[in-house]
Amino acid sequence: MKFFRGVFLILILAFLFSCDAPHLNPADPQNPNNKIAQVDGYVLTYEQPRVAISNVKVVWKNQNILAYTDSTGYFKIQDIQRVDGKLVFEKDGYSKDSVIVKWNNQNSKRIETILLSYTFGDLDGFVFTKDQPQQPISKVKVFWKNSNVIVETNSNGYFKIENVPIRSGMIYFEKDGYNNDSLFVEWATQKSKRIDNVSLQHNVGSIDGFVQTSDLPNQPISNVKVFWKNQNAYATTNSSGYFKIDNVSIKSGMIYFEKDGFKKDSLYVNWTNERNKRISTVFLDYTIGSITGTIYTVALPRKPISKTKIYWKNDNIVKETDASGNFAIYNIPTQNGFIYFEKNGYSPDSVYINWGGKNSVRVEGYLNSNPQLDSLSIYTIVENRYPDIQRYRLQISAKISDAEINDIQLVYVNNPKLNINSQLIYNNATRFYERLFELSDLNISSMDEAIGENFNIIVRDQSSKLFNVGSSTIKRIIRQEVVIESPIDRAIATSKPTLKWKRYLPGFNFRYLIQIYTDEVSPILMWQKDYVSKDDIEISPNINLPVGDYFWVIWIIDDFGDRCRTKPATFTVK
Structure with missing residues (x-):
C-alpha cells in the first residue's frame, strides 16, 4: 500500500513538471520568487519653491500595482518582480509623467524625484488708467479667451x-x-500667473478753456459759440x-470760435x-477791418507788379499780389x-495806414526797379615796349540794365582799401559803362597791390539811391612775353607773310x-585774328597786304x- 502511494506521488510530480501551462518551478534558479524587489521615491x-504632492497615483505597469504618495510626496511599492518596467504618475490638476525603472541586479531602487507641473491655475492682475497719476479702474470686463x-x-x-x-x-x-x-499671456508652468499692469486709455473726455479779447488788457468774452467739429458738439462761454x-x-481735431462783432478763430x-x-x-480780435490795394511800377506807363510780398506788421500777416498786382488782407x-x-x-516801399474809424482802407504802392548788373569784366593789360618797358593798365567794363528808362544817374567803381571811387563812362557803341585805368588812377605803384581786391560797382539812380550791384577782382597779371621769330627788324615779306613765334607755355589756358x-x-589796323589756338606757332593773314x-x-x-x-x-612788303 505504501508502494502505491509513492508511485502515485511520483506520477503527480511528473505531470506538474511536464505541463505546458505557465508555472513557477520552485527548483528553477530563474524563478521570479527569487527576484522580489521594491521601488520608491518622491513626487514634488x-x-x-518645490512642494510635496500627496495622493499622487503611482502605477507599476508591469504588474499593475498601485500606490499613492503620502503628505511628504513619498511612495513605496514592495514585493514586485525585479524586471525592468515603467512607473506612471498622475493626479488631477497636474501633468502626467512616467519613468523607466532599470534594476541593474538591485533589489531596491530609489528613482530620481518626479516633478509634476500644474495643469490648472489662476491668472490675475490690475487695470489702471493710462493718464497720470494712474488710477485703478473698476468694473473692467476681463475675458480669458482660452476658456x-x-x-x-x-x-x-x-x-x-x-x-x-x-x-x-x-x-x-x-x-x-x-x-x-x-495682450498675449505666456503661461506654461506656474500655478499662479500675475500679468503686468494693464493701462487703459480714456476714449471719452472733456475739453475746456477760456476766450478773451486780443487787445490789452485782455477781457473775457461771453456767449462765444464754441464748436468741436469732430462730433458737432457746441458750447457757449459764460461771463x-x-x-x-x-x-x-x-x-x-479742430475747434472753432465765433461771435458777432469778432473775428472768427x-x-x-x-x-x-x-x-x-x-x-x-x-484771443479774439474785435473791430476788424480789411486793407486792399494794388502795386505798380514807378516807370511810366505804370504796370501792375505780381507776386509782391505784402507785409502787415501789426499782425505779422504776409500776402502776395495776384497777376493784376492786387492784394487784400481781411479780418x-x-x-x-x-x-x-x-x-x-x-x-x-511802405505806407502808413490810418484807419480813421473806417473798417476798410485802399492803398496803392509804387516800386522802383533796381538796376541789374548783367555782366562785369575786370582784367589787366600789359604792353611790352622797347627797350624793356612794361606798361600796366586795368580795364573795367560793366553792363547794367534798369527797367526804369533813364533812371541810372551815375555808375562808378569803388574800392575803399585802395581809396578808389571813380566814375565809369557809358560807351554808346558797346553799351557798357567802362574805363581804362592807369596805375596812377588806382593810387598804386604796382599792379600787384590790386590783386585780390574787390572792385564794387555802384549805381546811383535819379532819386540818388545807391545800389551795390556786384563786384569782382583781378585774377592774373601776365608779364611773360611771347618771343616773335619772324618777320622782324623790317625783314622783306610777301603780301601774305607767315608770322612765326616760339611756343608759349605759361601754365594756364589762353588764346592768341x-x-x-x-x-x-x-x-592803321590792317588785319587781326582772334581766338588763335594756344597750340599754334605760326599764322598767315587771309588778305594781301599792299x-x-x-x-x-x-x-x-x-x-x-x-x-x-x-x-x-x-x-616790309615789296
Missing part, C-alpha cells in the same frame, strides 16, 4: 481668473469710456469766458492721452500801422590775338580777359 511640484471666462475688476482694479487650464493665450479688457486693449464740452471722443487740438483737455486761452484789427511792399529786383598795323605815325611798312603784335589773353602784348615786330 515643478514650480519653485471663455469673464470676470470684472474690483474697486482696486484687481481681477482674478481661477482654475483654468494653464496655457498661453489672449486676454481682453473692455469698459465703456475706454479704448479696448488686449468768465469759460466753456466746457463733455462726453466727447478723445481724438485730435480756430485751432487744432492735439489730444492723445488726457481725459480732460485744457486748451490754451483763445485784421483796425490799429494804425505800416504796411510794407517788397519784391526781388525792386526797392522796398594777332594784329598787323601800318608802320606810321598814326598806325606794298609798305608794317608791324605786327601778339596778344596773350587768358580765360579772365587778362592780356599781355608783345613788342612790335616790323617788316
Whole structure:
C-alpha cells in the first residue's frame, strides 16, 4: 500500500513538471520568487519653491500595482518582480509623467524625484488708467479667451481668473469710456500667473478753456459759440469766458470760435492721452477791418507788379499780389500801422495806414526797379615796349540794365582799401559803362597791390539811391612775353607773310590775338585774328597786304580777359 502511494506521488510530480501551462518551478534558479524587489521615491511640484504632492497615483505597469504618495510626496511599492518596467504618475490638476525603472541586479531602487507641473491655475492682475497719476479702474470686463471666462475688476482694479487650464493665450479688457486693449499671456508652468499692469486709455473726455479779447488788457468774452467739429458738439462761454464740452471722443481735431462783432478763430487740438483737455486761452480780435490795394511800377506807363510780398506788421500777416498786382488782407484789427511792399529786383516801399474809424482802407504802392548788373569784366593789360618797358593798365567794363528808362544817374567803381571811387563812362557803341585805368588812377605803384581786391560797382539812380550791384577782382597779371621769330627788324615779306613765334607755355589756358598795323605815325589796323589756338606757332593773314611798312603784335589773353602784348615786330612788303 505504501508502494502505491509513492508511485502515485511520483506520477503527480511528473505531470506538474511536464505541463505546458505557465508555472513557477520552485527548483528553477530563474524563478521570479527569487527576484522580489521594491521601488520608491518622491513626487514634488515643478514650480519653485518645490512642494510635496500627496495622493499622487503611482502605477507599476508591469504588474499593475498601485500606490499613492503620502503628505511628504513619498511612495513605496514592495514585493514586485525585479524586471525592468515603467512607473506612471498622475493626479488631477497636474501633468502626467512616467519613468523607466532599470534594476541593474538591485533589489531596491530609489528613482530620481518626479516633478509634476500644474495643469490648472489662476491668472490675475490690475487695470489702471493710462493718464497720470494712474488710477485703478473698476468694473473692467476681463475675458480669458482660452476658456471663455469673464470676470470684472474690483474697486482696486484687481481681477482674478481661477482654475483654468494653464496655457498661453489672449486676454481682453473692455469698459465703456475706454479704448479696448488686449495682450498675449505666456503661461506654461506656474500655478499662479500675475500679468503686468494693464493701462487703459480714456476714449471719452472733456475739453475746456477760456476766450478773451486780443487787445490789452485782455477781457473775457461771453456767449462765444464754441464748436468741436469732430462730433458737432457746441458750447457757449459764460461771463468768465469759460466753456466746457463733455462726453466727447478723445481724438485730435479742430475747434472753432465765433461771435458777432469778432473775428472768427480756430485751432487744432492735439489730444492723445488726457481725459480732460485744457486748451490754451483763445484771443479774439474785435473791430476788424480789411486793407486792399494794388502795386505798380514807378516807370511810366505804370504796370501792375505780381507776386509782391505784402507785409502787415501789426499782425505779422504776409500776402502776395495776384497777376493784376492786387492784394487784400481781411479780418485784421483796425490799429494804425505800416504796411510794407517788397519784391526781388525792386526797392522796398511802405505806407502808413490810418484807419480813421473806417473798417476798410485802399492803398496803392509804387516800386522802383533796381538796376541789374548783367555782366562785369575786370582784367589787366600789359604792353611790352622797347627797350624793356612794361606798361600796366586795368580795364573795367560793366553792363547794367534798369527797367526804369533813364533812371541810372551815375555808375562808378569803388574800392575803399585802395581809396578808389571813380566814375565809369557809358560807351554808346558797346553799351557798357567802362574805363581804362592807369596805375596812377588806382593810387598804386604796382599792379600787384590790386590783386585780390574787390572792385564794387555802384549805381546811383535819379532819386540818388545807391545800389551795390556786384563786384569782382583781378585774377592774373601776365608779364611773360611771347618771343616773335619772324618777320622782324623790317625783314622783306610777301603780301601774305607767315608770322612765326616760339611756343608759349605759361601754365594756364589762353588764346592768341594777332594784329598787323601800318608802320606810321598814326598806325592803321590792317588785319587781326582772334581766338588763335594756344597750340599754334605760326599764322598767315587771309588778305594781301599792299606794298609798305608794317608791324605786327601778339596778344596773350587768358580765360579772365587778362592780356599781355608783345613788342612790335616790323617788316616790309615789296
